[in-house]
Amino acid sequence: MEVRELSGADAAAIAGWRYPGRYSTYDFSDPSSLVRDHWAVEDNGVLVGYCCFGAPARVEGADEEPDVLDVGYGVAPDRMGRGLGHRFVGAVIAFALERYDPERVRLYVLDWNHRSASVAIRHGFEAVSELTNAEGRFLVLERAER
Numbered sequence: 001m002e003v004r005e006l007s008g009a010d011a012a013a014i015a016g017w018r019y020p021g022r023y024s025t026y027d028f029s030d031p032s033s034l035v036r037d038h039w040a041v042e043d044n045g046v047l048v049g050y051c052c053f054g055a056p057a058r059v060e061g062a063d064e065e066p067d068v069l070d071v072g073y074g075v076a077p078d079r080m081g082r083g084l085g086h087r088f089v090g091a092v093i094a095f096a097l098e099r100y101d102p103e104r105v106r107l108y109v110l111d112w113n114h115r116s117a118s119v120a121i122r123h124g125f126e127a128v129s130e131l132t133n134a135e136g137r138f139l140v141l142e143r144a145e146r
Contacts, residue, residue, distance in 0.1 A: 001043050001091035003051060010040040014050050019077045022112065025135060026074050041073070041091060048084065049075040051092040053100060059108045061133040062140070069102035085119040093123060093143075103146045108138040117141070 011031035019026050028034060037056050041049040050073065057072030058064065073092050075084060096105060107125060109116045117127075117139055125141035132138070 001041060001048070001087055003039050003041050003091055003095035006034060006038045006040045006050065010047055010050070011035065011038070013047060014074075017077050019080075023077070023080070025110070039095070041088060043084070043087075047076065048079050049073060049088055051095070053096060057108075059131065059133060059135065059138055061131050062108065065106075067103035068106050068142070069096055069100050069104070070106050070108070071096050072108070081115070085115060086122060089119050089123055097145060101145075103144070105143050105145060107141045109141060110135070111137045111139055 008031070011034040014034055015028045015031040017027065018024065034050065037054050038050055038052045040047055041051055052072045053069060055064070055070075057070040062070070064070075071092065073089065075088055093105060096102070105125075107120050108131065109120060111117075111130070120141050123143070125143045127139045128142045129140045130137055131140055
């Protein structure tokens, strides 16, 4: 998997993705919201997801912390549940570490999204707290890098 710059075509494709059921909270409607610090993730030349870092990855109510990189990501709806998650998250985290060199990495996962939480935990993340906002209750997961 490769993380690369997000093109306008990528942003338009991602904005058109529609997730099923409660995953619809991850839908984007405006491609321009994907411009700032968002990246495309592809597998063998096929767009399979996106990732973002810093403010765009931080959920409402979370505070920026020194030496902590907030990371967000999403797999294309037609790729969910196909065993892609571990490699996908591994590629996103490897890219984040190389590009930003943070002391800690932080993720926010809705408490009902057991697949995403499980993948993060397998990558060494630990739940350190919870945060509730209008979107729901989030598990705050962190991993020390240094």
